[in-house]
Amino acid sequence: MSAAQPLKGRFITVEGTEGVGKSTNIAFIKKRIESACIGGEKIELVMTREPGGTELAEEIRQILLTPRSETMSVDTELLLVFAARAQHINSVIAPALARGAWVLSDRFTDATYAYQGYGRGIDITRIRQLESFVQGDLRPDLTLLLDAPVELGLARASARGELDRIELEKKCFFEKVRAGYAAQMQREPERFSLVDATQNLCDVKNQVHRILADKLGL
Ligand code: Z5A
Numbered sequence: 001m002s003a004a005q006p007l008k009g010r011f012i013t014v015e016g017t018e019g020v021g022k023s024t025n026i027a028f029i030k031k032r033i034e035s036a037c038i039g040g041e042k043i044e045l046v047m048t049r050e051p052g053g054t055e056l057a058e059e060i061r062q063i064l065l066t067p068r069s070e071t072m073s074v075d076t077e078l079l080l081v082f083a084a085r086a087q088h089i090n091s092v093i094a095p096a097l098a099r100g101a102w103v104l105s106d107r108f109t110d111a112t113y114a115y116q117g118y119g120r121g122i123d124i125t126r127i128r129q130l131e132s133f134v135q136g137d138l139r140p141d142l143t144l145l146l147d148a149p150v151e152l153g154l155a156r157a158s159a160r161g162e163l164d165r166i167e168l169e170k171k172c173f174f175e176k177v178r179a180g181y182a183a184q185m186q187r188e189p190e191r192f193s194l195v196d197a198t199q200n201l202c203d204v205k206n207q208v209h210r211i212l213a214d215k216l217g218l
Pocket of ligand 1: 017022109157200
């Protein structure tokens with residue numbers, strides 16, 4: 001790529017159920033992108049997460065994840081997720097991509113389909129409407145879906161101690177979430193790359209590196 005051709009921003013997301021290793025693998029991906037050069041230039045990388053990624057969106061995250069005595073309705077949960085996303089896109093994601101930076105996000109809208117759609121049972125067409133409203137045409141270029149049986153992820157995550165409002169859900173909820181991710185991947189097979197997260201960390205890292213090479217030329 002010559003100096004006359006600015007780096008094209010890429011939007012990469014990492015998804016999966018609890019404890020499958022998103023944070024761990026995001027650290028691998030970060031290292032890989034930061035050590036790469038495209039056309040002799042370093043890549044500007046913006047690391048972010050959902051819900052969150054801005055001061056305001058992180059406040060919404062706290063509302064979403066803090067256990068409380070008042071039951072949060074599923075519609076409230078859905079709207080809060082998209083309110084945080086609107087702020088995140090406008091303040092962080094869209095400006096970064098526009099200037100040619102790469103954005104690496106721990107979760108994005110596939111999580112909404114999986115958790116609020118398949119997990120909570122909200123009509124998928126309603127999620128689609130909000131997705132169009134909030135995102136316009138913005139979709140990730142690449143989504144790495146880390147997959148492992150729910151028990152394995154929950155066992156890995158439980159080592160961390162206190163559970164948030166969503167982590168307090170029962171195993172059957174996370175089974176539905178996992179099925180939701182599989183359905184999302186079936187719908188858009190070109191965008192998704194599946195990572196077998198049951199393997200040991202070294203093998204998982206190798207899978208991730210192969211995907212980055214195949215899909216992004218890193
Ligand atoms: N949510 C939603 O409902 N709707 C939405 O639209 C969005 C989100 C965007 C955010 O949590 C919550 O918001 C989430 C969905 C909901 N639900 N919950 N709960 P989050 O994404 O911030 O956190 P999380 O999903 O709970 O992620 P996590 O538990 O932090 O897990 P992780 O990042 O996938 O795992 P990890 O921390 O990398 O690894 C867990 C442990 O396993 C750690 O000790 C690792 O060293 C170990 N590990 C990882 N991989 C391996 C392998 N391969 N072998 C052995 N050990 C491993």
